[in-house]
Structures are given as structure tokens and as C-alpha cells.
Amino acid sequence: MKVLLRNPRREQYVTGPKSVNALLDALELPREAHLVIRNGTLVPGDAALADDDVVEIRPVISGGC
Amino acid sequence: MVAPASKCRVCKEPAIIDLPRHNANFCAEHFLELCRRQVVKAIEKFDMLSKDDRVLVAVSGGKDSLAVWDILVELGYQADGLYIGLGIGEYSDVSGEYAKSFADERGLRLITIDLRSEYGYDIPTAAKATRRVPCSACGTSKRHLFDKAALDGGYTVLVTGHNLDDEAAVLFGNTLRWDVEYLSRQLPVLPARNGFPKKVKPLIRLTEREMAAWCIVRGIDYLVDECPMAVGNKHLAYKAALNAIEQQSSGAKASFYLNFLDNMAPLLAERSAAATDELGTCTSCGAPTTSDLCAFCRTAEKARAHEPVPVELVLSKGRRRR
Numbered sequence: 138m139k140v141l142l143r144n145p146r147r148e149q150y151v152t153g154p155k156s157v158n159a160l161l162d163a164l165e166l167p168r169e170a171h172l173v174i175r176n177g178t179l180v181p182g183d184a185a186l187a188d189d190d191v192v193e194i195r196p197v198i199s200g201g202c
Numbered sequence: 203m204v205a206p207a208s209k210c211r212v213c214k215e216p217a218i219i220d221l222p223r224h225n226a227n228f229c230a231e232h233f234l235e236l237c238r239r240q241v242v243k244a245i246e247k248f249d250m251l252s253k254d255d256r257v258l259v260a261v262s263g264g265k266d267s268l269a270v271w272d273i274l275v276e277l278g279y280q281a282d283g284l285y286i287g288l289g290i291g292e293y294s295d296v297s298g299e300y301a302k303s304f305a306d307e308r309g310l311r312l313i314t315i316d317l318r319s320e321y322g323y324d325i326p327t328a329a330k331a332t333r334r335v336p337c338s339a340c341g342t343s344k345r346h347l348f349d350k351a352a353l354d355g356g357y358t359v360l361v362t363g364h365n366l367d368d369e370a371a372v373l374f375g376n377t378l379r380w381d382v383e384y385l386s387r388q389l390p391v392l393p394a395r396n397g398f399p400k401k402v403k404p405l406i407r408l409t410e411r412e413m414a415a416w417c418i419v420r421g422i423d424y425l426v427d428e429c430p431m432a433v434g435n436k437h438l439a440y441k442a443a444l445n446a447i448e449q450q451s452s453g454a455k456a457s458f459y460l461n462f463l464d465n466m467a468p469l470l471a472e473r474s475a476a477a478t479d480e481l482g483t484c485t486s487c488g489a490p491t492t493s494d495l496c497a498f499c500r501t502a503e504k505a506r507a508h509e510p511v512p513v514e515l516v517l518s519k520g521r522r523r524r
């Protein structure tokens with residue numbers, strides 16, 4: 138699947154199918170600090186992502202200073 | 203083989219988000235309902251706002267400030283926004299556009315202040331001139347201008363979008379240093395007194411992940427990119443540490459901060475009141491301060507005397523230091 142990442146913006150291909158949580162774990166991204174969006178819709182941690190999906194992994198942490 | 207996706211705890215429709223700290227999943231409708239309920243709970247428990255208040259929301263163009271503005275308007279509060287152009291290169295230009303678009307699309311009033319054109323300096327220059335980290339000059343400038351705009355505009359309450367993660371991270375830092383003065387002032391409501399407006403934080407019961415999800419579900423465009431000057435700051439390190447704990451123990455961040463408010467803050471209340479009673483008046487601008495010149499006027503004076511510094515110069519220096 139095509140995975141869009143932010144900060145910095147980049148793209149990465151990951152083999153599916155995979156759950157959202159498995160995808161985050163594979164990319165070593167903390168679940169509490171990210172959301173996953175598929176076709177403009179949020180998906181929960183156990184949602185299945187197919188090999189032909191395009192997903193965005195959005196970081197949610199801000200400096201807050 | 204991947205397991206079928208989870209269902210909403212309330213209606214059993216497909217979930218859009220899992221919230222381990224609530225041991226539950228929610229569909230869009232019931233997730234929004236949960237967020238509204240958490241904000242109402244914070245407002246009522248700490249007596250933050252009434253429907254008669256004239257509310258000013260400090261807006262950055264990021265998820266938290268736009269979300270809190272959205273929620274308050276939805277709940278029926280009279281809330282205007284305040285955006286400050288900090289002069290942090292393209293980051294400030296884009297963040298201002300998000301704030302303006304949000305207000306325009308909803309017919310809301312947004313007050314804007316531009317630090318460079320109205321006060322003669324910007325944050326990169328202030329950081330260089332004061333030889334302090336950019337977040338320090340930024341915080342000093344924003345706090346002063348938020349207070350001034352609220353008082354000048356006749357607003358009864360100033361709202362900021364600090365969320366549970368922000369407050370837990372600040373508490374973590376204050377606790378690591380056992381900074382009792384800062385701990386005593388880390389409250390979700392600071393009452394109006396001594397030239398300060400009342401300040402409240404209605405998002406203290408909601409995490410950053412929940413606020414980002416609120417914006418996505420509500421179709422709010424916000425600035426996702428991190429402030430270039432905040433990269434590598436201590437606050438982000440504290441958040442990462444707390445998220446590592448949260449991963450192992452769901453609800454740890456909420457317990458840490460909300461139990462501090464319930465169990466520890468009352469013990470520090472007397473100290474907090476004493477600190478705010480000892481303030482004098484800035485000889486330049488009249489703001490409350492502990493010295494002749496307030497921190498804002500000291501920062502502005504040094505920054506105005508310095509040649510303008512492009513944001514890239516401050517960033518490259520910060521990176522070399524790390």
C-alpha cells in the first residue's frame with residue numbers, strides 16, 4: 138500500500154494486508170502519537186488495510202509551547 | 203489474516219477510532235459526543251465559562267485552538283478568535299491562512315495582530331537578541347498580547363487550546379525539577395486579577411490524538427506541520443516519554459494530570475494566591491510584573507534593537523547546538 142507520512146512529507150510502500158496497528162508498529166511509530174486516514178476517513182487500530190489502499194499517517198503531537 | 207474492524211461501543215456501527223484509555227471504540231457521531239461531553243465536564247467542574255461570557259480564543263491555526271473554538275461555538279458560547287503573526291517565515295504565513303479560512307467559512311470574528319508590523323520585531327529575531335530558546339521568546343510575546351487583547355477588547359475570558367498532553371508534559375517537566383512555584387500555578391483556570399484576564403483551558407480532558415481526530419471528523423483544515431522552531435524542544439521529549447508510558451498503561455497521562463488537579467493542586471493553592479498578590483506594574487506598558495519592565499517589554503526592547511534575523515539562521519544555529 139502507498140503510505141503518506143508527514144513531518145517531513147514523504148511516501149513509502151508497505152506490503153499489505155495489514156492492520157492499522159501492525160502498520161504503525163512496522164514503521165516504529167507510536168500509536169498514541171498518530172492517526173491513520175484511509176480515503177479521507179479515520180480508521181481504528183484493528184482496521185484491515187489492503188495492499189492497494191492509499192493511507193495517510195498523521196502525527197498528532199505539537200510543540201505546545 | 204486481519205481481524206474484522208471494531209464496532210462503536212454505543213451504537214455498534216463500524217468504529218473510526220479506538221481509544222484505549224476508555225477501553226472503547228467509537229463511530230464518528232459518538233466520538234464527537236464523547237469530546238463534547240469531556241469539554242462540558244471540564245467547564246462545569248472548574249467553573250470555566252458561562253453563556254454570558256464574552257470569550258476570546260487564542261488561535262494558532264493548529265488543531266487544538268481551532269477545535270476548541272469549534273466546540274465552544276457549537277456549545278453556544280459567544281467566542282471570537284485572536285491570531286498573532288509571529289514572523290516565523292512560511293510557517294506563520296500558512297498558519298495564519300488556516301486561522302482566517304476557519305473564521306471566514308463559519309462567519310466568526312478573528313482579530314489579528316502582526317508582531318513585526320505592530321511591535322517591530324519577530325520571534326526569530328527575539329530569540330537571537332535575547333539569546334534564549336525561540337519557544338521562550340514566543341511564549342513571553344504571546345502571553346502578553348493575549349492578555350492585552352482580552353482586556354482591551356472587553357472579553358471576560360481568554361481560552362487557550364492546551365490539551366491533556368500539553369498539561370501532562372508541563373506537569374512532568376515541573377515535577378522533574380520539583381518547581382513548586384510553577385506547579386502551584388499549573389491550573390486549568392486562572393482567575394482575573396492584578397491586570398490579568400481570566401484564562402481557561404477547556405481541552406484538559408482530551409488528548410492530542412482526540413483533538414486531531416475531532417478536526418478530521420469535523421472537516422477542519424489545520425496546520426499539521428510542526429513549528430520549525432519547536433523541533434527538539436524539551437516539551438516534545440516529555441510528550442514522547444509520557445506516550446511510551448501510555449502505550450504500556452492506558453490512561454496513565456490522564457491519571458497523572460487529572461489526579462494532580464484533584465489531589466495536589468489544592469495543597470498548593472495558598473502559594474499560588476500569594477505569588478499573584480506580589481506583582482507591581484510595568485513602567486513602560488502598565489502590565490503586571492515582578493520587576494520595573496515586564497518580560498514582554500524587555501524582550502521587545504532587545505529584539506527591536508537587533509537587525510531582523512531570518513528564521514533559517516536561528517534554525518541552523520539550533521541544529522548545530524544539538
